[in-house]
Amino acid sequence: MKVLVAVKRVIDYNVKIRVKADNTGVETANVKMSMNPFDEIAVEEALRMKEKGLATEVIAFSAGPAQCQETIRTALAMGADRGILVQTDAELQPLAVAKLLKAVVDKEQPGLVIVGKQAIDDDSNQTGQMLAALLGWSQGTFANKLHVADGSAEVKREVDGGLENIKIKLPAVITTDLRLNEPRYASLPNIMKAKKKPIEVLAPDALSVDVAPRLKTLKVEEPPKRKAGIKVKTVAELVDKLRNEAGVI
Amino acid sequence: MAILVVAAHDGKTVRANVANAVAAATQMGSDVHVLVAGSNAGEAAKSAAALQGVAKVLQAEDAAYANWLAEDIAPLVVKLAPNYSHVVMAADSVGKNIAPRVAALLDVAQISEAIQVVSPDTFVRPIYAGNAMATVQSGDKVKVVTIRPTNFKAGAGGGSAAIEQIGGAAASGLSSFVGAELSKSERPELTSAKIVVSGGRGLASGENFKMLETLADKLGAGLGASRAAVDAGYVPNDYQVGQTGKVVAPDLYIAIGISGAIQHLAGMKDSKTIVAINKDEEAPIFQVADYGIVGDLFQIVPELTAAVEKK
Numbered sequence: 001m002k003v004l005v006a007v008k009r010v011i012d013y014n015v016k017i018r019v020k021a022d023n024t025g026v027e028t029a030n031v032k033m034s035m036n037p038f039d040e041i042a043v044e045e046a047l048r049m050k051e052k053g054l055a056t057e058v059i060a061f062s063a064g065p066a067q068c069q070e071t072i073r074t075a076l077a078m079g080a081d082r083g084i085l086v087q088t089d090a091e092l093q094p095l096a097v098a099k100l101l102k103a104v105v106d107k108e109q110p111g112l113v114i115v116g117k118q119a120i121d122d123d124s125n126q127t128g129q130m131l132a133a134l135l136g137w138s139q140g141t142f143a144n145k146l147h148v149a150d151g152s153a154e155v156k157r158e159v160d161g162g163l164e165n166i167k168i169k170l171p172a173v174i175t176t177d178l179r180l181n182e183p184r185y186a187s188l189p190n191i192m193k194a195k196k197k198p199i200e201v202l203a204p205d206a207l208s209v210d211v212a213p214r215l216k217t218l219k220v221e222e223p224p225k226r227k228a229g230i231k232v233k234t235v236a237e238l239v240d241k242l243r244n245e246a247g248v249i
Numbered sequence: 250m251a252i253l254v255v256a257a258h259d260g261k262t263v264r265a266n267v268a269n270a271v272a273a274a275t276q277m278g279s280d281v282h283v284l285v286a287g288s289n290a291g292e293a294a295k296s297a298a299a300l301q302g303v304a305k306v307l308q309a310e311d312a313a314y315a316n317w318l319a320e321d322i323a324p325l326v327v328k329l330a331p332n333y334s335h336v337v338m339a340a341d342s343v344g345k346n347i348a349p350r351v352a353a354l355l356d357v358a359q360i361s362e363a364i365q366v367v368s369p370d371t372f373v374r375p376i377y378a379g380n381a382m383a384t385v386q387s388g389d390k391v392k393v394v395t396i397r398p399t400n401f402k403a404g405a406g407g408g409s410a411a412i413e414q415i416g417g418a419a420a421s422g423l424s425s426f427v428g429a430e431l432s433k434s435e436r437p438e439l440t441s442a443k444i445v446v447s448g449g450r451g452l453a454s455g456e457n458f459k460m461l462e463t464l465a466d467k468l469g470a471g472l473g474a475s476r477a478a479v480d481a482g483y484v485p486n487d488y489q490v491g492q493t494g495k496v497v498a499p500d501l502y503i504a505i506g507i508s509g510a511i512q513h514l515a516g517m518k519d520s521k522t523i524v525a526i527n528k529d530e531e532a533p534i535f536q537v538a539d540y541g542i543v544g545d546l547f548q549i550v551p552e553l554t555a556a557v558e559k560k
Contacts, residue, residue, distance in 0.1 A: 017380050026381055121377060123362065131353075133351075137423070165426075166425065168425075217385050218385065219384045223379055226523075233542075246539065
């Protein structure tokens with residue numbers, strides 16, 4: 001079966017973000033962009049399936065501006081076979097991305113879609129679940145372990161109290177949690193090879209998807225700053241402060 | 250129009266964060282209903298009826314609802330949704346799993362992890378691990394919202410809402426529950442504990458977390474960890490405090506051997522008082538700590554444990 005993975009171009013996780021002075025958003029000009037870390041885990045899981053003979057082809061999907069090709073290229077360098085970019089400069093919210101993914105799934109008919117559980121920019125944690133809903137598929141969210149066999153998948157999920165095991169019918173959507181795997185680095189020869197792998201570029205219109213945002217962002221602000229406190233020298237001083245100043249113990 | 254809060258529960262009582270979700274819902278409108286779906290959920294429905302601000306409890310009984318599978322719960326919520334202006338869930342692992350499925354089936358956006366209700370259609374939510382706050386407005390007919398429990402103070406109990414039985418639906422057959430491996434702990438639950446003791450990579454091993462357990466037990470505290478400590482296998486995943494783990498806001502948070510990565514701070518910086526113990530005086534955790542001690546945690550923690558013992 002084919003496995004489709006979705007990869008999002010986000011501000012690199014090491015970058016300290018800055019809110020724009022006019023409060024319309026976060027500064028992205030001249031900022032290092034990378035693949036969303038949870039999506040790297042999604043790519044890795046799909047590649048491992050292919051290496052085990054469980055997947056025949058790994059397709060990397062992205063949506064957004066032309067530069068998202070770089071993100072797809074990263075997935076191709078890790079080992080994905082080909083890419084699909086839905087290119088648009090419009091703001092894309094999770095519901096719109098889920099609809100674009102559904103249109104591509106309808107076309108490509110993968111047996112499994114793997115996406116990161118959330119993107120580290122908008123922290124929505126929605127797209128995978130929304131895609132499963134639109135397709136009428138089962139969902140294995142926050143996956144810690146994935147075992148695919150005979151038309152179904154066993155998913156170990158990270159939940160509030162620990163871990164939970166579910167069995168879901170394929171086709172399905174999986175969203176990755178941190179402990180699912182450790183993504184590989186792309187080797188230089190694979191980076192070179194990736195340059196020759198095909199990326200199909202589509203427009204949202206071609207997929208008949210209305211991507212208009214449903215949520216209007218009125219403003220984006222800095223969070224209230226917490227001011228640094230004091231350093232104490234001894235444990236006795238700390239306990240005294242906690243008892244008599246903060247009154248918390 | 251009324252607001253529907255979808256409650257997770259353990260069969261006996263609804264989760265503590267349902268009270269926070271109800272508190273958030275009362276800021277969106279006045280008529281708050283709570284959906285308690287389950288198999289033998291009668292006791293849980295009663296606990297929801299006792300929450301302050303709840304006008305009515307809808308109890309849906311079906312074997313398919315026993316384990317909170319999104320494929321089975323979402324259609325039930327979708328069926329009820331046209332009668333409501335909002336569908337609200339706590340942003341825990343149940344809400345995060347189910348709410349987006351509900352939203353997509355309704356063809357509406359979801360507002361994730363709202364921390365403030367500005368008006369019935371406008372919410373503040375953190376983005377970029379809490380390094381920016383976005384105010385967003387929804388034009389959708391039904392607003393599907395998950396709320397961050399620590400930002401909405403739960404009301405007192407004492408309510409006595411009516412409980413109405415509603416029909417269930419057949420199982421979707423898409424997924425089934427196999428089992429759970431839940432951490433057993435006598436300690437207070439992390440997200441509702443008044444004091445949280447958290448350890449990071451500085452602990453250097455899972456064995457060393459025993460030291461924190463002793464301190465936590467002396468303080469009656471919950472025990473947490475940084476992502477680094479979980480990734481290293483020192484403690485199970487449900488200990489993780491941070492952007493992608495649990496968000497806590499206790500009266501006292503003691504960060505031990507935690508450097509203070511952005512994604513960790515996102516999960517604890519709303520704590521009332523923060524204490525940091527770290528050998529690196531440049532560690533970013535000190536920038537948010539009210540009280541910091543620079544030094545060897547293996548010396549400081551036992552000392553602290555002894556000191557809190559003698560009043």
